[in-house]
Amino acid sequence: MKIAILSGKGGTGKTTLSVNLFSYLDKATLIDTDVEEPNSHLFLKGKLIKEKSVIKHYPKVNDDLCDYCGKCGDFCNFNAIIPTKKKVLVFHDLCHDCGGCSLVCPKNAITYVDKEVGKEFHIQVSENKLFLYGNLTVGEVSGVRIIESLKETTRNEDLLLIDSPPGTSCSTVAAIDGTDYCIICAEATPFGLSDMKMVVELLRAEGRNFGVVVNKCNLGNDEIYHYLEEEKIELLEKIKFDREFASIMADGELLINHSQYFRDKMANIARKVLGDKYDQ
Numbered sequence: 001m002k003i004a005i006l007s008g009k010g011g012t013g014k015t016t017l018s019v020n021l022f023s024y025l026d027k028a029t030l031i032d033t034d035v036e037e038p039n040s041h042l043f044l045k046g047k048l049i050k051e052k053s054v055i056k057h058y059p060k061v062n063d064d065l066c067d068y069c070g071k072c073g074d075f076c077n078f079n080a081i082i083p084t085k086k087k088v089l090v091f092h093d094l095c096h097d098c099g100g101c102s103l104v105c106p107k108n109a110i111t112y113v114d115k116e117v118g119k120e121f122h123i124q125v126s127e128n129k130l131f132l133y134g135n136l137t138v139g140e141v142s143g144v145r146i147i148e149s150l151k152e153t154t155r156n157e158d159l160l161l162i163d164s165p166p167g168t169s170c171s172t173v174a175a176i177d178g179t180d181y182c183i184i185c186a187e188a189t190p191f192g193l194s195d196m197k198m199v200v201e202l203l204r205a206e207g208r209n210f211g212v213v214v215n216k217c218n219l220g221n222d223e224i225y226h227y228l229e230e231e232k233i234e235l236l237e238k239i240k241f242d243r244e245f246a247s248i249m250a251d252g253e254l255l256i257n258h259s260q261y262f263r264d265k266m267a268n269i270a271r272k273v274l275g276d277k278y279d280q
């Protein structure tokens, strides 16, 4: 079963939920796909067992062969390759590495070059717990290739938790692709509700099953609960804000090791989301 944990914006407690739920479970794998700002590794100690480069391929045009026919530009849906009268321009950041432009080039003028866009790190937390995170190389603009690589690496895991990037960007779409269930972590504030609605729209458009955990439920108002009721969205759990929680997390500690309240919350979420697969 693949479960993504996501939020409409940063700072809602998504990573807190991800690392604590992962640590609560007896056996699971977690990937942190927030590759621009990974931070789950600050809470999960273990042994680094593998470090892997994530490579992206970019087209390179041989000017001696190219006759500037324009077919590669016509083919590319992302405007990543644009033939002019005397030069073919390639925009690396826009390229999705699909390989199509070389297939349509009648002069065989396009080859591909490798570029490292980031790294994967594999951490063995315990015998039954594997944690992976990705890190985008400084200067690269898209983490999608790294997210795809992390998901490919973990495709056969029985129970996979995916700490998704915040928001509703391409990276989030890549993170939720192929998931069985998504947990939205939201705050009960007007901003929190507004950001959560965008995530709900995305998940509905992608046909995902999902529920909501309202974090810092003692702050904000009741609007979010009315919305969930009207939209018939399952409220999985409400978790209060507590200064002590913030202080424990600031020390890089897991809340389930210090708070029975938080442990009970994780147990309830696990039971609701995993159903029959929950056997702790």
Ligand code: SF4
Pocket (backbone or CB within 6 Å): 061, 065, 066, 067, 068, 069, 070, 071, 072, 073, 083, 088, 104, 105, 106, 107, 108, 109, 110
């Ligand atoms: S399709 Fe090939 S020959 Fe035509 S413009 Fe592109 S690179 Fe040049």
Ligand code: SF4
Pocket (backbone or CB within 6 Å): 059, 075, 076, 077, 078, 079, 080, 081, 094, 095, 096, 097, 098, 099, 100, 101, 102
């Ligand atoms: S590899 Fe695909 S996305 Fe990249 S430039 Fe070629 S056609 Fe466009």
